[in-house]
Amino acid sequence: MTSLSKKPLFNQFISSLLLVLLLDLVFSSTASVSSVTSPFAYANSKVKLAEESKEAVVLLNWKLSLHNKSHSLWSSWVGTTPCNWVGINCDQSGSVTHLNLSSYGLIGTLHNLSFQSFPNLLSLDLSDNSLYGIIPSNICHLFKLSFLNLYDNQFTGRIPSEIGKLTSLNSIDLSQNHLSGHIPQEIGQLSSLRFFALALNNLIGVIPASLKNLSEVIILYLYENQLSGSIPQELGMLSSLTDLELFSNSLTGVIPASLGNLTNLFRIVVYDNQFSGSIPQELGMLSSLTDLALSINNLTGAIPASLGNLTKLTYLTFFNNKLSGPIPFEMNNVTQLKVFDLSDNQLTGHLPENVCLGGVLEIFNAEHNHFIGSIPKSIQNCSSLVRFLHEKNQLTGNIGECFGGVYPNLVYIDLSYNRFYGRISSGLGDLTQLHVLNLSSNKLDGEIPKEICKLTSLGPIPNTKAFCEAPIEAFRNNKGLCGNTTGLKACPSAISHNPHVKRGNKVMKIISTLLGIVLLIFIIIGITLYIRSRKMKTKIKLKEEEHQNMFAVWSYDGKMVYEKIIEATEDFDDKHIIGVGGHGIVYKAELSTGQVVAIKKLHSLSEDSVVNLKAFTSEICSLTEIRHHNIVKLHGFCSHPRHLLLVYQFLEGGSLEKILNNDELALEFDWVKRVNVVKGVASALSYMHHDCSSPIIHRDISSKNVLLDSEYESHVSDFGTARIMSSDTSYWTSFAGTFGYTAPEHAYTMEVSEKCDVYSFGVVALEVIIGRHPGDLISSFVSSSFSLSSHDVLLEDILDQRLAHPTNRVAEKVVLVAKIALACLHTSPQSRPTMQQVYQKLLNWKFPFTKPLRMITLRELIDLGNLNEAS
Missing domain, CATH: 3.30.200.20 (Phosphorylase Kinase; domain 1)
Known part of the structure; x- marks a missing residue:
């Protein structure tokens, strides 16, 4: 080698030596030249120190950009060697290989985290924090990265297409963020990927066909986004796939038959989409399948007989589709079901006889169909049964023979609107956990059996939760049923139904007649003496006597x-x-x-x-x-x-109004409790408006009429002005309600519809989060003096200042409540959401913004429009 060729090497050595000397000055290193065997060895050790220090400088710089710099985590982040810091692991050369800061509550962005500085990083786990902003495209420099987990943060923007360059990735989880845009086609380049999760985001567009190249992928989670289009046929090429979850999107088209090729699948969960067509018979080839959820779609046709091959199924739901025809006989082979839900379809024929042959069934729901015949005898094997709902069918059979087994966990039975006959079985008395029992609109007869529980002067209706708290609707429209309660005819005198006893009926009738005459005489004498006694003891007027026994309390x-x-x-x-x-x-x-x-x-x-x-x-x-x-x-x-x-x-908690008006009580009423109270009121109103036989309008929803129990669960009260609507149209009536909560159209025109309750709910929801009645705020929405600057008031500034500002997921829920409340306060009733829409948004909440609470203005809340346009 010539001296010319050696010169660059010498220059490199000199540069390295100068860097070492500089680092000695910066970090006050205690190492000395005398302790190193040679200048080259000394230089090598210092170059290694320089690489470690560079990673340390980048990490410390990122730490300084975060909002919570005083976190206890950082106490270990000192010095120039990050290998000793909490959350960091290194290889033998001292280079950072693992960065794991999951669940530390970090708040900030990734802008200052220079990924180029970590060439040997194998895993990056920042999950369960409050990081926001975009995922930087320079993440593509982590060439060796095999594990990427950014789950449960607040990242926004698109998934960078450059992520497709990380060909060493085995696992990527970007779920539960606010990512938008399309799934990049470049994801298909990650041929080593085994776990792929983008769920709980705001992704749009189609599922890219390029995913067919993920031949090693085992788990694919794309649920709860806004994906559209059909499932690509190419997904049938993912031969290693075991878990496919696409539920709660807007996917259309048919379920592709190619899924039948995925013989390793044990879960297919695609409910809550817009799939049409029939259930592909090819799904019957998936012999490992344990969970199949096809509910809430537009599926038609019959249940394919091939599903009878799925003998390992434990969870099978078809509810809310348009399926028809009988359940195929082959379904009797599926004996390990724990959840079986066929409700709200057009199925016909008999229920599968072996549905509980395995003895593990917990939920069996076939309500709102056209099933005939009796309840399967295998139900008597189901000690595991928890819920049994078969209302509105054409089932028949003796009610006393339906439940002959032991059901220690059964809490819900609904057999209403069928054709069951016979007496109610005394065995129902063993159902100690039963909360709901509905046997109305059948052909039941006889007395409600006394054997169900020990009677305490309550008459024929037993003193159990299921009976004592059940309204008369639970037994109504059974012509032969009798009992000592409002709505049922009185039971006749107990006469033995034993055929051997009937031989002496004539003699018994004579004796009964004589005894009846004697008893009547005693009754007349007793009544006479009783009346005289009452007259002597009291001076109550005749009118009071007439009304004395008009008190009717159930049980x-x-x-x-x-x-x-x-x-x-x-x-x-x-x-x-x-x-x-x-x-x-x-x-x-x-x-x-x-x-x-x-x-x-x-x-x-x-x-x-x-x-x-x-x-x-x-x-x-x-x-x-x-x-x-x-x-x-x-x-x-x-x-x-x-x-x-x-x-x-x-209700021990008192009214919502009382709690908000008391500073001490309000401090105990934290954000989680407040959001739950709003959701509870929404649930009640949604039920009243949409789930009753006729809609019920409360007309006086206010904070004084929302009561809380000891667990801060909300209960709507005071139905003195309520109206039961004969149709879903509005009508006019006299004014009712509380000023400050009343909808404008009712106050001015006396028009009443369910949208009046929606408006009042909006006032209460705002009152809960700002801690006082929002009168001034509401007035400013419709006032001509509501300037543009007023629109730019931060939501954070109007929240109840007695509490610390909400953070993380709780903050997102508070923002959603504010957004919903303002939508409910629209001056036009037609522009307000329904309470059903409101409750669904609160139940399946999605954060409506791509920025943190401290940056959200009232303008943005109002501009979001109705609940169907933004979620």
């Missing part, structure tokens, strides 16, 4: 409870008052039994009798029509010359 002796209420409230002493309303006063009553109830005492009939009696009957009619977790429970009522009483469940 209680009305007169007894009435007297207990008078005793508990000390004849309605003011010290027991817990609230005052437009139509009456609410008292807290602790009965001698220990039960605590709320008593709403309306003004006596002599005071504005028409108005109060109308409010009284309206509240009873409304609350006997509905039963919902977020609606206050009516135990009973009493009509008396002195009082009109409504007996409610007592």
Whole structure:
């Protein structure tokens, strides 16, 4: 080698040596030349130190760009060697290979994290933080990266196409962010990929056919985006795929038959899309399949017989489609099902006989179809059964023989609107966990059996949760059913149905007649003595006597409870008052039994009798029509010359108005609780408007009429002005409601529709997050003085300042509540969302912005428009 060729090498050595000397000055290194065997060895050690220090400088620079610089994590991030820092691992040469900072609550961007400085990085895990901004395109410099996890952050913008250069990637998870745009075609270049997750984002466009090149991929999660188009036939080439989840998108077309080639699949979850056509019979080739969810689509045709080959299925749902025809006989081979849901289709024929042969079925739902025949006998093997819903079919059979097994976990039975006959089985008394039982609109007869529980002077209806809390609708329209409760005919005297006893019927009739005459004489004498006794002890007027027994409380002796209420409230002493309303006063009553109830005492009939009696009957009619977790429970009522009483469940938390007006209580009412309260009210109103037989409009939704229990669960109360609508059109009536919560059209024109409740809900939702009634804010929306600068007020600045600002996912939910509330306050009723839309948005929430809370203005909340346009 010539001296000329050696010169660059010498220059390189000199440069390295100068860098070493510079680093000695910067980092005050204690190493000395004398401790190194030669200048070259010394230079090599210092060059290695320079590489480590360069990575350290980049990481420290990124740390300084983050918002939470005082995090305890950073206490270890000192010095020039990052290999000793928390969250970092290095190889033997001291180069960073793993950066794992998951779940440290980091807030900031990746702009200052220079990926070029980490040539040996193998894994990058920044999941479960609050990082935002875009994913930088220079991530493509991590050539050796095999593991990338940015799950559960707030990244926005597009997925950089440069990510396709990371051909060493085995796993990539970008789920639960706010990424938008299309899935890059370049993803198809990642031939080593085994785990691929882009779920819970705002991605649009089609699933790229280039994904066919991911021959090693095992898990593919694209669910809860806004993807459209059809499933590419090419996905049938992903021979290693075991888990395919595409649910909650806007995918169309048919489910491709090519999926039948994926013999390693154990999960196909594609519900909540717009798929049409029939279920491909090729799915029957997937012998490893355990979960098949095809619900909430537009699928037609019959269930293919080939699905009977899927003997490992444990989860099978078809609900909310347009399937028709009988369930194929081959489905009797599928005996390991835990969840089987066929509801809301047009299936016909018999239910599969072996549906619970394996004894593991937990949920069986076939409601709203055209099934005939009896309940499968294999149900008697299902001690695991939790929910059994078969309403609105044409099923038949003896009700007493349907449930002959032991069901310690069964909480829900609905067999209404069928053709079941016979007596209610006494075996139902063993269902100690039962919460809901509906047997209405069948052909049941006989008495509700006393064997179901130990009776405590309650009559033939047993004292269990399922019966005592069930409305009469649960038993209605069974002509032969009898019992001592409102809506059922009284049961005849107990006569043995044993055929051997019938031989002595003539003798028994004679004896019964004689005994009846004797008993009648005693009854007449007893009544006479009783009346005389009452006249001597009291001086109550005849009119009061006529009304004395008009108290009707479900599962209680009305007169007894009435007297207990008078005793508990000390004849309605003011010290027991817990609230005052437009139509009456609410008292807290602790009965001698220990039960605590709320008593709403309306003004006596002599005071504005028409108005109060109308409010009284309206509240009873409304609350006997509905039963919902977020609606206050009516135990009973009493009509008396002195009082009109409504007996409610007592809710310990008091009203929403009381909590927001009390600084101490408001501090305990944190953001998570507040969002849950708003969701609860929305759930109640959605139920009233859309799930009752006739829509019910509350007309007085306000913070004083939202009550909270000890767990801060919300309950809508005060149905005195409620109206049951005969149709879904609006109508006009006298003004009702609370000023400040009333929709403009009702205040000005007396027009009433469900959109009046929507408006009131919007006021309450805003009140919850800003901590006070939003009157000034609402007025500014419609005022001509609402300037452009007012639009630019930050949402953060109007939130309840008594609480620290919400962060992370909670902040996103608060923003969503604000967005929904403003949509509900639109001056045009037609432009407001329905409560069903509101509740669905709160239930399946998606953050409507691509920026953090501190940057969101009221202008942006208003400009988002209706809930269907932005989510």
